[in-house]
Amino acid sequence: MKIHFRRSAAQPEPTTAYFSGHRGSGKSSMLxxxxxxxxxEHFTIxxxxxxxxxxxxxxxxxxxxxxxxxxxxxADDEGLQPNEANLEALAExxxxxxxxxxxxxxxxxxxxxxxxxxxxxxASALGGGIAEKLTEAALKxxxxxxGVSEEVARKREIQPQTQxxxxxxxxxxxxxxxxxxxxxxxxxxxxxxxxRIEQAKLIFTETDALSAPVCNLIYTVPMLLxxxxxxxxxxxxxxxxxxxxxxxxxxxxxxxxYLAGYDFLETVVSKRLAAxxxxxxxxxxxxxxxxxxxxxxxxxxxxxxxxxxxSIEAEIAxxxxxxxxxxxKTIDEEIARFGYYLTREKVKELKEVHSEKRPSESPLSSExxxxxxxxxxxxxxxxxDAHPLIWDxx
Amino acid sequence: MNKAFVNNKxxxxxxxxxEFDLRDNSYAHIAFAIVDDIRLKREAVAxxxxxLSGKYEFxxxxxxxxxxxxxxxxxxxxxxxxxxxxxxxxxxxxLKATDEAKYHIVINSLNAHREDIRDTKSSVVLxxxxxxxxxxxxxxxxxxxxxxxxxxxxLDNGYRIAETALGALSLIEAESLRNQAQRIEEALNFxxxxxxxxxxxxxxxxxxxxxxxxxxxSKEATAKASRAVIESGEYARVTDLYCQHLINQ
Numbered sequence: 001m002k003i004h005f006r007r008s009a010a011q012p013e014p015t016t017a018y019f020s021g022h023r024g025s026g027k028s029s030m031l032x033x034x035x036x037x038x039x040x041e042h043f044t045i046x047x048x049x050x051x052x053x054x055x056x057x058x059x060x061x062x063x064x065x066x067x068x069x070x071x072x073x074x075a076d077d078e079g080l081q082p083n084e085a086n087l088e089a090l091a092e093x094x095x096x097x098x099x100x101x102x103x104x105x106x107x108x109x110x111x112x113x114x115x116x117x118x119x120x121x122x123a124s125a126l127g128g129g130i131a132e133k134l135t136e137a138a139l140k141x142x143x144x145x146x147g148v149s150e151e152v153a154r155k156r157e158i159q160p161q162t163q164x165x166x167x168x169x170x171x172x173x174x175x176x177x178x179x180x181x182x183x184x185x186x187x188x189x190x191x192x193x194x195x196r197i198e199q200a201k202l203i204f205t206e207t208d209a210l211s212a213p214v215c216n217l218i219y220t221v222p223m224l225l226x227x228x229x230x231x232x233x234x235x236x237x238x239x240x241x242x243x244x245x246x247x248x249x250x251x252x253x254x255x256x257x258y259l260a261g262y263d264f265l266e267t268v269v270s271k272r273l274a275a276x277x278x279x280x281x282x283x284x285x286x287x288x289x290x291x292x293x294x295x296x297x298x299x300x301x302x303x304x305x306x307x308x309x310x311s312i313e314a315e316i317a318x319x320x321x322x323x324x325x326x327x328x329k330t331i332d333e334e335i336a337r338f339g340y341y342l343t344r345e346k347v348k349e350l351k352e353v354h355s356e357k358r359p360s361e362s363p364l365s366s367e368x369x370x371x372x373x374x375x376x377x378x379x380x381x382x383x384x385d386a387h388p389l390i391w392d393x394x
Numbered sequence: 395m396n397k398a399f400v401n402n403k404x405x406x407x408x409x410x411x412x413e414f415d416l417r418d419n420s421y422a423h424i425a426f427a428i429v430d431d432i433r434l435k436r437e438a439v440a441x442x443x444x445x446l447s448g449k450y451e452f453x454x455x456x457x458x459x460x461x462x463x464x465x466x467x468x469x470x471x472x473x474x475x476x477x478x479x480x481x482x483x484x485x486x487x488x489l490k491a492t493d494e495a496k497y498h499i500v501i502n503s504l505n506a507h508r509e510d511i512r513d514t515k516s517s518v519v520l521x522x523x524x525x526x527x528x529x530x531x532x533x534x535x536x537x538x539x540x541x542x543x544x545x546x547x548x549l550d551n552g553y554r555i556a557e558t559a560l561g562a563l564s565l566i567e568a569e570s571l572r573n574q575a576q577r578i579e580e581a582l583n584f585x586x587x588x589x590x591x592x593x594x595x596x597x598x599x600x601x602x603x604x605x606x607x608x609x610x611x612s613k614e615a616t617a618k619a620s621r622a623v624i625e626s627g628e629y630a631r632v633t634d635l636y637c638q639h640l641i642n643q
Contacts, residue, residue, distance in 0.1 A: 170598075
């Protein structure tokens with residue numbers, strides 16, 4: 001992706017990219033690193049919809065509104081003095097969908113004040129202070145809303161007005177690109193957390209609205225959508241990148257360990273322990289680490305959380321190290337948590353995925369991917385499997 | 395532009411009367427536009443809107459659709475922005491045909507609350523027919539006396555005004571499109587703009603100019619979009635632009 005966007009900075013046509021992966025696979029960290037690498041040649045902006053929209057009810061109009069407003073705010077924060085008339089026109093075009101003219105004009109007059117509440121990271125913020133800003137955002141919950149319901153957002157009649165909104169977003173983009181003298185690169189994170197398939201389809205597959213703004217864009221995409229044929233058309237109009245879980249065994253035979261994956265997880269835990277003045281050998285028995293790695297399914301967040309839970313278990317048991325028994329106890333608790341969701345239908349679907357190494361196109365399969373009972377890995381191509389934690393249940 | 399407001403001396407003078415009065419936006423105006431022909435009214439509204447473009451924030455008020463809301467209250471509830479506002483008010487005459495009692499209440503309200511309108515520093519252009527104009531003199535004499543200008547629009551017998559694309563738009567739609575066009579043209583003056591953005595903005599500009607009835611400007615923008623598309627080499631934009639070109643034909 002880095003190479004792709006480096007090339008796009010010099011090309012006449014901007015790129016839209018879609019980035020997906022399981023929760024906890026490290027997408028946000030990867031995106032922050034990508035932004036750091038591309039800061040020189042782009043005016044970079046990062047935002048997470050979780051801090052700026054109601055993620056359960058947002059639609060493509062909310063996203064376009066957020067996109068334009070965030071670009072304006074990031075440019076304003078950087079002292080570029082973007083043209084406020086473009087922002088007001090954007091707000092008015094958004095509010096015109098639901099309000100009468102007078103109310104739309106009245107509402108849009110507030111927009112400059114409203115965007116101050118957005119949590120957006122421009123180039124200088126990316127250098128530091130992100131943690132503080134995120135903490136501040138959590139204390140002052142705010143969500144921008146177009147006031148357009150999902151039902152209205154699906155209507156064909158609003159397409160002309162959607163085009164006006166896109167035009168206004170493009171005017172903000174061209175203004176900011178001219179003032180910064182760099183092409184824009186905007187990352188919209190958090191869209192992978194959209195939980196309802198209908199909402200995900202509305203945003204990503206039922207309209208072209210998200211690829212219409214003329215700047216480099218990266219959207220995170222929910223895993224429940226990426227294996228669907230609906231997403232194919234959207235994907236064809238851009239670039240798709242999936243951050244799979246870390247592979248720990250071969251697709252052809254689960255008993256053949258992929259040791260590079262285990263080494264990577266070991267490096268992660270060693271680095272984290274070193275940060276608090278410990279070594280791996282101080283607290284982790286070798287066989288316990290191997291077992292926790294194996295059962296994590298290659299998901300970094302789950303892996304770290306299991307080690308954290310195991311260390312608490314060890315403390316309760318009065319042990320200085322996480323031994324194999326403690327690891328097994330921790331894993332059993334995770335299995336119990338997963339087991340709660342395992343209905344007969346899900347077990348049947350999971351068995352098929354475990355043997356075929358690919359999901360079906362049923363809504364159940366999408367749900368299982370979203371809940372990480374089915375996980376994705378990658379060799380030369382993406383493949384899927386039931387999560388190692390539940391293999392014994394199958 | 396509707397050429398009737400240039401070539402027809404009476405229409406040109408009537409429009410100029412309103413235009414010259416309203417051009418100074420530093421104080422509140424009450425202008426009466428008297429017109430019996432619906433088509434002519436639509437074209438006169440569009441033409442006056444174009445001539446006053448950029449001087450006011452335009453609003454429209456329909457007495458027939460809002461019989462319960464008074465015009466002075468509507469004006470008071472407008473949030474003041476950078477530009478002073480001008481409210482074009484229609485269909486008071488039609489209210490007479492549907493609810494005469496309400497019609498008289500509205501006329502009395504205009505008379506009683508004329509100071510409210512003036513205090514908001516907003517301008518009103520009241521589009522009425524000759525009959526309602528006479529009623530205003532009779533039942534709202536003070537409001538009538540406070541008018542800053544008055545113009546009658548009438549056509550010679552048998553003459554029919556040509557309808558324009560601009561006349562088909564509401565005053566607010568037209569002003570919104572003019573504002574968009576202006577902002578796009580400002581943006582296109584920026585240097586170092588990528589061809590993809592040039593293509594997109596010119597494509598939108600062509601569409602806006604077409605809607606405003608400015609066909610030559612629309613063709614010019616389409617040609618610029620085509621050149622930018624060729625430079626960007628993006629197939630999707632070529633097909634998109636071709637479709638737009640067919641629509642604009």
